[in-house]
Amino acid sequence: MMPVGEAQAKVLGLALALPVEHVALADAAGRWLAEAVQARRDQPPFDASAMDGYAIAGDAEEGMTFHVVGEAGAGHHFAGTVGPDQAVRIFTGAPVPRGALRVVLQEDVTREGDNIRLNAPATGATHIRPQGNDFSAGQSFAPKRLTANDVALLAAMNLPRLPCRRRPVVAMIATGDELVMPGGEPGPDQIVCSNTFALKAMAEAEGAKVRMLPIARDTVQDLRKVVELAQGADVIVTVGGASVGDHDLVGQVTADLGMERAFYKVAMRPGKPLMAGRLGDAVMLGLPGNPVSAIVCGHLFLLPLLRALQGAADPLPVAAEAVLAEDVAPTGPRTHYMRARVEAGADLPILRPFADQDSALLGVLSQANALLIRPLGDAARRAGDRVSYLPI
Ligand SMILES: Nc1nc2c(c(=O)[nH]1)N[C@H]1C(S)=C(S)[C@@H](COP(=O)(O)OP(=O)(O)OC[C@H]3O[C@@H](n4cnc5c(N)ncnc54)[C@H](O)[C@@H]3O)O[C@H]1N2
Ligand code: MOO
Secondary structure, eight states: OBHHHHHHHHHHHHHOOOOOOEEGGGTTTTBBBOOOOEEEBSSSSEEEESEEEEESSSOOOOTEEEHHHHHHHHTOOOOOOOTTEEEEHHHHHHHHOOOOOOOGGGEEEEEETTEESSSOOOOOOOOOOOSSSSTTOOOOEEEOOOOOOHHHHHHHTTTOOOEEEEOOOOEEEETTTTTOOOSOOOOOEEEOOOOOHHHHHHHHTTOOOOEEOOOSSSSSSHHHHHHHHTTTEEEEEEEEEOOOSTTOOOEEEEETTTTTTEEEESSSSSOOEEEEETTEOOOOEEOSHHHHHEEEEEEEEHHHHHHHHHTTTSSSOOOOEEEESSSSSOOOOEEEEEEEEOOOOSSSSSEEOSOOOOOOOOHHHHHHEEEEEEEOOOOBBBBOOEEEEEEO
């Protein structure tokens, strides 16, 4: 069995970054910017008032008076120059007029006709945002996955279209005679398909487009037909049929279709019968059928693969540190990803593994927000020990 880190490296090695396409700014949140882009202007593009008030020529003492000679609003500059005894009525975002060095807040003046009197000394903060204070023309924005905040910045930089990686297309295939779709009519020996819905949600949150293919029945012909429907996808995910049972056909069928296998079986629990390889132009992940196994493999393999396809430099999940809330037994020959609940603690977060770690239990998984990472062959651990976990 291959160690988890080696298997992850092999999966990432199968991922060629997807082509670049130009995406409208309004659709760019969540997309991966493929190359650095440059601001097309300064922000603010001029010295701008940060307050509603009056622009004056410099520091001034309490009681001084000024003659109001005009007005500057956001989008409307004042064409003249502010002289020593003069003020210009100004509003937040307006260009600061020539000759003005500070803005006094309207709350700090008394207006009498066309004159103002200062009720406080005008010193200290100028209430002016200098030109280029936020960013300057030519300033570079590095490739990353774009957040809503990034989109605001790139909009202000006047970049209406952005070079992003194409979204990966994932074909999702559940396998097994026992499965019916949610809302269907399960027969007495059947259950409702759940795993692929979690994986779809996870992949979409990572930027993928997911095609849910029909459930493949446990025959070579049907599985082959459904895998062939996956043509055109960047990633093919099968769920179930990966183990050693007589009806576990995924390995055989994908091999017949020409899959170049990178590995089969990983030293992890849950998720042991994982396979990966290249099938035509697609990367294929064959996930185990047990619900928690499939979803844990999704976190450890599918999501990093989707990040790598979109150009991420560091696609693997990052472990965090916590303190164990209770004792745990030694582990066996596989890295154990134990479902756990992590909560804020005084120093480090406190992590409590669930008592039942059966890989069929979706109820436990739904309460979990962490996977405690137990290295293979790990000794028993005591409450209070420091441990690593992955947030999920
Ligand atoms: N003799 C052995 N038996 C098993 C081994 C082994 O090494 N030797 N490994 C076990 C482990 S570990 C796992 S994990 C499972 C994985 O087996 P498969 O990938 O072949 O999965 P299935 O047999 O098709 O299904 C397992 C289980 O999960 C349910 N399932 C499958 N797909 C879905 C779905 N889309 N939604 C909800 N539930 C699903 C299925 O009904 C089974 O109950 O094999 C062990 N056996
Ligand atoms: O590895 Mo299986 O995924 O233990 O349930």
